[in-house]
Amino acid sequence: MNTQPTASHFINGKYVEDTAGDLIEVIYPYTGQVIAKLHAATPAIVDQALDAARLAQQQWASWTGTERGRVLRRAADIMRERNHDLSMLETYDTGKPYSETSVADATSGADAFEYFGGLAGSITGAYIPLGDNFVYTRREPLGVCVGIGAWNYPTQIACWKGAPALACGNALVFKPSETTPLCALKVAEILIEAGVPAGVYNVIQGYGAVGAALVTDPRVDKVSLTGSVATGRKVYAAAAEGMRHVTMELGGKSPLVIFDDADLDAAVSGAILGNFYSSGQVCSNGTRVFVQKGIKPAFLARLSERLQGVVMGDPLDPATNYGPMVSAAQRDIVAGFIAKGQAEGARLVTGGTIPDGPGFFLPPTVFADVTDDMTIAREEIFGPVMSVLDFDTEQEVLARANDTPYGLAAGVFTADITRAHRMAAGFQAGTCYINTYNDAPVEAPFGGMKLSGVGRENSKAAIEHYSQIKSVYVRMDKCEAPF
Numbered sequence: 455m456n457t458q459p460t461a462s463h464f465i466n467g468k469y470v471e472d473t474a475g476d477l478i479e480v481i482y483p484y485t486g487q488v489i490a491k492l493h494a495a496t497p498a499i500v501d502q503a504l505d506a507a508r509l510a511q512q513q514w515a516s517w518t519g520t521e522r523g524r525v526l527r528r529a530a531d532i533m534r535e536r537n538h539d540l541s542m543l544e545t546y547d548t549g550k551p552y553s554e555t556s557v558a559d560a561t562s563g564a565d566a567f568e569y570f571g572g573l574a575g576s577i578t579g580a581y582i583p584l585g586d587n588f589v590y591t592r593r594e595p596l597g598v599c600v601g602i603g604a605w606n607y608p609t610q611i612a613c614w615k616g617a618p619a620l621a622c623g624n625a626l627v628f629k630p631s632e633t634t635p636l637c638a639l640k641v642a643e644i645l646i647e648a649g650v651p652a653g654v655y656n657v658i659q660g661y662g663a664v665g666a667a668l669v670t671d672p673r674v675d676k677v678s679l680t681g682s683v684a685t686g687r688k689v690y691a692a693a694a695e696g697m698r699h700v701t702m703e704l705g706g707k708s709p710l711v712i713f714d715d716a717d718l719d720a721a722v723s724g725a726i727l728g729n730f731y732s733s734g735q736v737c738s739n740g741t742r743v744f745v746q747k748g749i750k751p752a753f754l755a756r757l758s759e760r761l762q763g764v765v766m767g768d769p770l771d772p773a774t775n776y777g778p779m780v781s782a783a784q785r786d787i788v789a790g791f792i793a794k795g796q797a798e799g800a801r802l803v804t805g806g807t808i809p810d811g812p813g814f815f816l817p818p819t820v821f822a823d824v825t826d827d828m829t830i831a832r833e834e835i836f837g838p839v840m841s842v843l844d845f846d847t848e849q850e851v852l853a854r855a856n857d858t859p860y861g862l863a864a865g866v867f868t869a870d871i872t873r874a875h876r877m878a879a880g881f882q883a884g885t886c887y888i889n890t891y892n893d894a895p896v897e898a899p900f901g902g903m904k905l906s907g908v909g910r911e912n913s914k915a916a917i918e919h920y921s922q923i924k925s926v927y928v929r930m931d932k933c934e935a936p937f
């Protein structure tokens with residue numbers, strides 16, 4: 455597969471290059487080889503993208519919602535037709551196995567375009583009667599939105615931001631992570647092919663500095679970031695300067711609570727999905743697995759058995775179900791956390807060692823006897839490291855589950871339905887799971903509480919975050935004044 459794009463950026467419906475920008479080398483995580491070379495956006499490229507977006511947005515917003523929706527749904531169809539190629543590219547960009555990307559990435563992006571395409575025609579205001587007079591509201595686009603992505607789901611993030619933004623009549627300038635810059639360019643190509651006017655969806659490459667330049671530009675009305683809390687703080691503060699709208703999809707340290715009445719195999723599945731899918735590089739992962747004391751030995755035994763089913767290897771081999779991490783740097787960060795876990799007295803049950811051979815692999819790693827104060831139980835690792843903690847009572851575990859500055863997700867496995875709903879009500883997290891983990895359908899709102907973020911992606915809730923309300927007062931009788 456040719457992974458070298460035609461040029462680094464996609465602006466105003468065309469590929470654009472400016473070789474004066476810093477070099478970005480794209481590395482295939484399985485071989486460590488450079489598979490594409492791109493350039494970061496120069497100030498001239500940033501200008502070009504924002505000007506194109508500003509101009510195109512007005513025309514796009516003048517289309518009816520149904521017209522906008524039609525082309526977005528066409529884009530969804532094209533994405534599904536090209537699922538194989540898009541999934542291959544996602545695998546080259548991230549290292550995630552094809553067995554995973556072929557069912558989770560372009561398909562999720564297509565769902566977003568289909569869902570928001572379907573909603574576009576019903577984005578309306580309200581009529582508010584006031585006797586003979588009345589007020590009506592108009593739900594209007596924000597203008598030019600900037601999307602800034604993390605590296606773990608480059609296709610999905612480009613679509614999760616693009617679909618609601620475009621459905622509402624905004625234009626978008628998207629900056630992928632420089633680690634995974636390839637997939638968003640394909641999304642841009644497909645949108646143009648589907649009939650989205652040039653300039654409505656633009657992609658420019660760059661390191662953090664390009665993101666920072668976008669966030670503070672006066673032409674920008676909204677910023678949506680998927681990234682770490684540290685970056686979120688900077689971006690939110692910079693956006694506040696211009697009173698820009700924001701969506702912040704940030705990190706987490708989510709709890710997964712397993713009671714002794716749970717279906718053990720289902721709970722083990724939840725813990726695997728919530729820790730090792732995408733080699734653990736998922737923001738909502740339930741990395742603090744609280745297991746009720748009575749079932750701890752059985753849980754650890756079954757988990758170790760099930761982890762024998764991991765097939766780690768060539769991501770393009772359909773039999774592989776576990777790929778390398780995105781980069782050597784990220785793998786080394788995670789290895790550092792593993793060393794800390796051992797140094798602080800956690801018991802390594804399985805994994806933990808970087809294997810010989812090609813690729814940035816780190817096998818599924820499980821620590822038991824983890825306590826709340828250990829670094830591995832407090833900090834986001836963003837890799838395949840599960841911490842198993844013990845607990846006795848519901849009240850105790852809920853307090854400990856919430857004892858974190860993060861609030862992205864939380865899960866519970868139990869056969870007791872009233873307890874399940876009590877736990878869901880008590881969790882301080884934007885997304886809660888009962889007897890499942892890490893589902894993310896486009897129909898449901900997704901986002902964090904506490905330090906994990908602001909705003910929601912997906913669902914009708916996203917419409918609120920990509921549009922604004924204008925109230926229009928209408929007087930039918932005569933307007934009078936006191937003097």
Ligand code: NDP
Nearest residue numbers: 603604605631632661662665666681682685703704705737
């Ligand atoms: P980073 O926060 O390092 O980067 C996110 C993006 O922001 C990148 O494109 C980055 O560019 C850019 N950026 C960095 N500094 C600035 C700045 N000052 N101004 C504007 N943009 C900037 O995150 P990672 O890419 O390492 O992704 C991992 C993080 O993302 C984890 O914390 C994870 O939990 C979170 N995440 C959250 C999700 C959610 O939906 N809640 C989903 C997926 C991941 P560059 O890469 O070039 O530095």
